[in-house]
Amino acid sequence: MPELIKVRPTKIELVKLKRRLSLAQRVQKIVKDRLSILTMEFLQTARDTVEAKRKLLDELSKLYKALSVAAGYHGYIALEKELIATEVDLKVTAGLGNVAGVRIPSFELMGNTKPMRGYNLVDTSSWLDRAAQLSEEWLRAIVELAELQRNFELLAMEINRTKRITNALEYIVIPRLQATIHYLKMKFEERDREEKARLKRVKVLVARG
Amino acid sequence: MPKPLQDEVKQSPYERMLQECLSGELRIVNAGLPQSQKRLAALLNEKYPHVVCNDGSTHLFKKSELEYLASIIDTDEQKALPLPMLIELGANQAEAAIICEGKVEEKIISKALNMPVTCEERRIRIYKPQLALLRRKFKTTTVYVFSPKMVA
Numbered sequence: 001m002p003e004l005i006k007v008r009p010t011k012i013e014l015v016k017l018k019r020r021l022s023l024a025q026r027v028q029k030i031v032k033d034r035l036s037i038l039t040m041e042f043l044q045t046a047r048d049t050v051e052a053k054r055k056l057l058d059e060l061s062k063l064y065k066a067l068s069v070a071a072g073y074h075g076y077i078a079l080e081k082e083l084i085a086t087e088v089d090l091k092v093t094a095g096l097g098n099v100a101g102v103r104i105p106s107f108e109l110m111g112n113t114k115p116m117r118g119y120n121l122v123d124t125s126s127w128l129d130r131a132a133q134l135s136e137e138w139l140r141a142i143v144e145l146a147e148l149q150r151n152f153e154l155l156a157m158e159i160n161r162t163k164r165i166t167n168a169l170e171y172i173v174i175p176r177l178q179a180t181i182h183y184l185k186m187k188f189e190e191r192d193r194e195e196k197a198r199l200k201r202v203k204v205l206v207a208r209g
Numbered sequence: 210m211p212k213p214l215q216d217e218v219k220q221s222p223y224e225r226m227l228q229e230c231l232s233g234e235l236r237i238v239n240a241g242l243p244q245s246q247k248r249l250a251a252l253l254n255e256k257y258p259h260v261v262c263n264d265g266s267t268h269l270f271k272k273s274e275l276e277y278l279a280s281i282i283d284t285d286e287q288k289a290l291p292l293p294m295l296i297e298l299g300a301n302q303a304e305a306a307i308i309c310e311g312k313v314e315e316k317i318i319s320k321a322l323n324m325p326v327t328c329e330e331r332r333i334r335i336y337k338p339q340l341a342l343l344r345r346k347f348k349t350t351t352v353y354v355f356s357p358k359m360v361a
Contacts (some may be wrong), residue, residue, distance in 0.1 A: 095269025098241025100353045
């Protein structure tokens with residue numbers, strides 16, 4: 001039997017409790033909806049994170065291979081000389097988005113679509129072009145992964161919190177309110193019965209008297 | 210049978226906290242709604258495309274998403290498309306509804322889901338698995354609305 005809420009056994013309290021119960025039930029529905037949406041988003045983010053990680057590692061291994069070939073072709077010193085010119089400031093736009101009440105970060109690589117192509121095209125080979133192209137893709141992948149990873153953590157935390165609220169509503173708040181309402185109703189019925197019995201007794205006494 | 214509870218009148222701190230928590234929860238779910246929507250054409254011209262939310266924070270759109278949207282509709286439709294698109298969640302847990310103003314949303318959702326959809330009473334109704342697909346394509350250009358009217 002759930003614990004009773006400490007209230008005065010009056011009709012006003014009963015009305016108040018009924019209102020609270022209806023509010024709690026509405027909130028429960030909204031919270032459950034929110035939980036299902038958060039879970040859906042979480043699963044999607046988890047899938048995307050795995051995919052992004054796999055892509056990142058693939059691209060990294062391809063990039064190392066391409067860079068090794070380019071280094072072999074040009075030699076380390078020449079390659080380093082060319083790559084000094086490619087140093088550019090990368091711009092990442094960071095903002096916030098909202099998923100069912102959770103503030104999640106959003107990152108996007110901005111500006112130049114080819115940030116790694118600052119070297120001399122005449123003195124370099126297509127091997128370096130390939131390495132540059134792969135490093136650009138890798139940069140995008142790492143920004144994407146950073147966003148997904150953080151979203152994943154934030155959604156997980158929010159799901160935990162929402163689950164606790166849902167459970168509290170389902171197993172504590174609503175049963176307590178229902179039990180108290182039931183108790184108050186029984187109490188009022190009992191009072192009515194007592195009143196009737198008292199009136200009958202008075203009637204008998206009056207008739208005798 | 211539990212003991213009668215006539216003496217205590219005041220609400221316990223736990224109960225009070227719970228009430229605050231519940232009302233806070235209602236505030237949280239729709240805090241991220243935009244104060245007003247912006248047209249796609251206007252957002253494409255902004256350096257940092259964003260809208261201001263009800264709680265005063267900003268909701269940033271990804272340029273790549275806006276460009277994708279612009280690529281699937283023509284210029285007149287870009288001027289008519291309000292963003293972010295609102296996805297309404299209500300009583301029926303298996304369904305969601307996209308609030309739409311005209312035919313543009315219909316066209317976009319049809320293309321994104323690769324199936325025909327119809328707009329009835331300013332709503333395009335889709336199922337939850339389709340919602341996941343839609344959200345995957347339009348992460349920043351869609352937001353959820355929890356409608357207490359529909360929940361009641």
